Amino acid sequence: xxxxxAKSRATGLRLxxxxxxxxxxxxxxxxxxxxxxxxxxxxxxxxFAYSYLRMSSPSWPSPFHLYPSIAFSxxxxxxxxxxxxxxxxxxxxxxxxxxxxxxxxxxxxMAGGATFMVLHAMEWMNLIREGMTLKANPWGDAMxxxxxxxxxxxxxxxxxxxxxxxxxxxxxxxxxxxxxDDVEVVGLYWHFVDLVWMFVFPLVYLMSVHMGE
Amino acid sequence: xxxGNEALHEHPSVGMRPMYWxxxxxxxxxxIEVFLAYMQLPLKVMLIxxxxxxxxxxxxxxxxxxxxxFERLNLVLTIIPAMVLCLLLMNVFFLDSKRLxxxxxxxxxxxxxxxxxxxxx
Numbered sequence: 001x002x003x004x005x006a007k008s009r010a011t012g013l014r015l016x017x018x019x020x021x022x023x024x025x026x027x028x029x030x031x032x033x034x035x036x037x038x039x040x041x042x043x044x045x046x047x048f049a050y051s052y053l054r055m056s057s058p059s060w061p062s063p064f065h066l067y068p069s070i071a072f073s074x075x076x077x078x079x080x081x082x083x084x085x086x087x088x089x090x091x092x093x094x095x096x097x098x099x100x101x102x103x104x105x106x107x108x109x110m111a112g113g114a115t116f117m118v119l120h121a122m123e124w125m126n127l128i129r130e131g132m133t134l135k136a137n138p139w140g141d142a143m144x145x146x147x148x149x150x151x152x153x154x155x156x157x158x159x160x161x162x163x164x165x166x167x168x169x170x171x172x173x174x175x176x177x178x179x180x181d182d183v184e185v186v187g188l189y190w191h192f193v194d195l196v197w198m199f200v201f202p203l204v205y206l207m208s209v210h211m212g213e
Numbered sequence: 214x215x216x217g218n219e220a221l222h223e224h225p226s227v228g229m230r231p232m233y234w235x236x237x238x239x240x241x242x243x244x245i246e247v248f249l250a251y252m253q254l255p256l257k258v259m260l261i262x263x264x265x266x267x268x269x270x271x272x273x274x275x276x277x278x279x280x281x282x283f284e285r286l287n288l289v290l291t292i293i294p295a296m297v298l299c300l301l302l303m304n305v306f307f308l309d310s311k312r313l314x315x316x317x318x319x320x321x322x323x324x325x326x327x328x329x330x331x332x333x334x
Contacts, residue, residue: 022285022287023284023285023287023288023291024285025284025288030288033288033292037292037295037296040296040300041299044300045303048303048304048306051307052309052310053310055311056310056311056313056314058314066251070247074243074247077243078240081239081243082236084236084274085233085236087278088229088232088278089229092229187278191274191279192279194278195270195271195275195279198274199264201243201246202246202263202264202266202267203263203264203267206246206247206249206263207259207260207263211251211253
């Protein structure tokens, strides 16, 4: 057995032979990463389905005017990106042991998520008033409404779940029931919600901007 | 709550300065995306530009906000390649969307009446 092979085996045994942590993360964080991988495949499949239907349709609608749709969705993007920054600040202060600063930043993150949901609900109401439903819309291919509401609805559900999760962690951290690891894990989830929107916003909104009068 | 084995878990200290920069660039790229949407570029060019920017934004979020850049390589290699491969494999379905358009298999245009007389394409 060569020296290189022996060294490789020794390293493998050291890392994977049991009693150590090869990833260097707590089990909750690894669990959240695995959830994120599976959830990204869910959103990936939905966005691929949306793109598939769009490519196969000769009359895919472009209904989004600068106001309100694009303006609202741009502000929603700003809210999510800013709430990601406040989440980073919450994680940073929790790691520094500055417990007093963590809960306010978690609350700021929740405020960003809540603003996103309110704006999104208003955007949905505008489209529903214009005649868009799951099965039909006034502008073209009937599948547009179904795919739009499914993708944005599932994302909004994730935002809602994230705000609730942040609330539980904020209360628990304030009562010293949770520690910095728990703040970091909820942060991973929140950033993932932000990440998904980075694909939904251009694919669903910006690719369907109305260029007419 | 029990949080044993703390010594086994690494928490590399990362300052806030790079995070502010990442946030700034994410906002800037979002602004560029909105600008591009109104440039009336060909659909394919627009798609490549927007998806390209989205991947850059996603990479920044994963690397810095989600801290993956500062984790062990073991974790990165366990998570990222398999996920990317699965997402890439979904591309195989796009060939079929081309078949639908070239063979004239179109779905029913189940359009609803325009409410309030709104003017749309």
